[in-house]
Amino acid sequence: MLLHGTSRIDEKGQLEIGGCNAVELAAEFGTPLFVYDEAQIRSKCRAFVTAFQESGLAFQVAYASKAFCTMAMCKLIEEEGLSLDVVSGGELYTALEAGFPAERIHFHGNNKSIEEMEMALDTGIGCFVADNFYELGLLNQLGKERGKQVNVLLRITPGVEAHTHEYISTGQQDSKFGFDMMSGQALEAIQFALNAEALHLLGTHCHIGSQIFETNGFVLTVERVISFLAEAKAKLGFEPAVLNVGGGFGIYYVEGDTPRTPGEYVKAIATTVRRECEEHDLALPELWIEPGRSIVGDAGTTLYRIGSTKEIPGMRKYVAVDGGMTDNLRPALYQAKYEAALANRMLDEAEETVSIAGKCCESGDMLIWDIQLPKVRAGDILAVPSTGAYGYAMANNYNRIARPAVVFVRDGHAELVVEREQLSDLVRLDRLPKRINL
Numbered sequence: 072m073l074l075h076g077t078s079r080i081d082e083k084g085q086l087e088i089g090g091c092n093a094v095e096l097a098a099e100f101g102t103p104l105f106v107y108d109e110a111q112i113r114s115k116c117r118a119f120v121t122a123f124q125e126s127g128l129a130f131q132v133a134y135a136s137k138a139f140c141t142m143a144m145c146k147l148i149e150e151e152g153l154s155l156d157v158v159s160g161g162e163l164y165t166a167l168e169a170g171f172p173a174e175r176i177h178f179h180g181n182n183k184s185i186e187e188m189e190m191a192l193d194t195g196i197g198c199f200v201a202d203n204f205y206e207l208g209l210l211n212q213l214g215k216e217r218g219k220q221v222n223v224l225l226r227i228t229p230g231v232e233a234h235t236h237e238y239i240s241t242g243q244q245d246s247k248f249g250f251d252m253m254s255g256q257a258l259e260a261i262q263f264a265l266n267a268e269a270l271h272l273l274g275t276h277c278h279i280g281s282q283i284f285e286t287n288g289f290v291l292t293v294e295r296v297i298s299f300l301a302e303a304k305a306k307l308g309f310e311p312a313v314l315n316v317g318g319g320f321g322i323y324y325v326e327g328d329t330p331r332t333p334g335e336y337v338k339a340i341a342t343t344v345r346r347e348c349e350e351h352d353l354a355l356p357e358l359w360i361e362p363g364r365s366i367v368g369d370a371g372t373t374l375y376r377i378g379s380t381k382e383i384p385g386m387r388k389y390v391a392v393d394g395g396m397t398d399n400l401r402p403a404l405y406q407a408k409y410e411a412a413l414a415n416r417m418l419d420e421a422e423e424t425v426s427i428a429g430k431c432c433e434s435g436d437m438l439i440w441d442i443q444l445p446k447v448r449a450g451d452i453l454a455v456p457s458t459g460a461y462g463y464a465m466a467n468n469y470n471r472i473a474r475p476a477v478v479f480v481r482d483g484h485a486e487l488v489v490e491r492e493q494l495s496d497l498v499r500l501d502r503l504p505k506r507i508n509l
């Protein structure tokens with residue numbers, strides 16, 4: 072198992088994260104437990120910022136809060152000077168409750184409700200990433216009603232769909248998000264925004280996918296978008312102040328994963344932006360990105376306690392943990408792969424191949440198939456790294472399982488940032504209808 076950030080093996084042969092012994096964390100806070108290495112999150116934020124500073128371009132790095140959105144995380148992002156991308160009233164509310172400056176918030180989404188738009192407008196967020204004509208019309212109307220100019224970026228689909236290793240140049244056109252560039256829709260949207268009296272068009276946004284290792288998908292995207300913007304300049308006289316190229320930078324989950332560093336992604340993108348703008352005679356826009364996974368993904372580790380095991384002779388040994396698809400939906404949803412180790416016996420030799428099962432009443436609730444571990448015992452603590460992004464964020468209450476607690480660790484201190492859900496929380500919103508309450 073690859074150790075990330077400040078994770079190391081301590082003198083007792085146990086896993087330590089942020090100077091805290093993982094076995095002690097499990098005992099103190101219970102399991103399953105999400106442990107975030109605060110120094111690692113901050114170092115990722117700084118790596119993106121430093122790379123931009125070196126590029127010499129004006130920039131914003133907006134953390135995509137969908138990857139992991141809690142008040143503590145928003146606060147940390149604020150301290151690091153980043154902006155924040157939200158995609159719902161819930162994420163927006165979390166950020167505002169944490170005191171995150173509204174003007175550094177960008178609001179995404181393909182179907183923002185009127186209530187969400189009003190909330191965002193009235194709190195004075197930095198900009199909307201407008202997804203469709205319906206939204207543009209509503210934003211214009213709501214802006215007029217308030218006598219406000221609404222900052223908008225137009226989400227466009229450049230026809231690049233990037234997957235982990237390869238990119239397909241046409242797929243993304245068929246997407247529920249954004250204005251299609253190829254059919255002329257995106258140009259029409261620019262025209263619409265320019266004519267709308269309460270809209271202030273900042274530029275364009277695109278996002279080509281997630282967990283992307285190679286830089287060439289981003290390079291191709293920038294080339295396409297800038298050539299489109301040159302067309303917009305020629306036809307409509309519009310020159311963007313902002314070019315947002317989204318997120319999607321990959322991280323390490325398992326052997327064979329080969330992510331680039333934040334610096335490498337930024338450099339490839341920034342260099343292409345400079346070159347293409349020069350070639351198309353466009354003024355250099357501010358360059359914005361929206362990393363989510365690459366900021367928090369490998370800073371998070373989930374700790375589970377091992378319980379039952381089932382061995383089918385000659386076939387497989389199932390080892391069950393006290394969590395599963397309720398705290399990590401990714402294996403069930405995307406066949407995502409993870410590494411793991413026994414946090415209480417990191418130096419023991421691997422002796423058996425087992426499969427890690429969750430505790431949900433569903434056969435598909437498997438966290439890891441065929442992993443080599445020392446001989447496991449009930450009570451062992453299983454550590455699964457790289458669960459910081461889209462783990463807690465997608466946690467759910469299937470089987471009425473309470474969601475785990477979350478701690479931030481740093482320099483030997485652990486602080487609870489999200490409490491463990493209690494059984495009483497699970498029935499908090501339930502109401503007994505009078506007719507069956509006899």
Ligand code: LLP
Nearest residue numbers: 135278281282318319320361362363364461
């Ligand atoms: N910007 C936009 C517009 C996005 O849609 C996303 C992710 C991001 C930024 C951040 O992407 P990142 O840097 O985190 O890759 N639940 C899936 C990932 C869904 C990503 C959705 N959009 C997973 O667990 O892999």
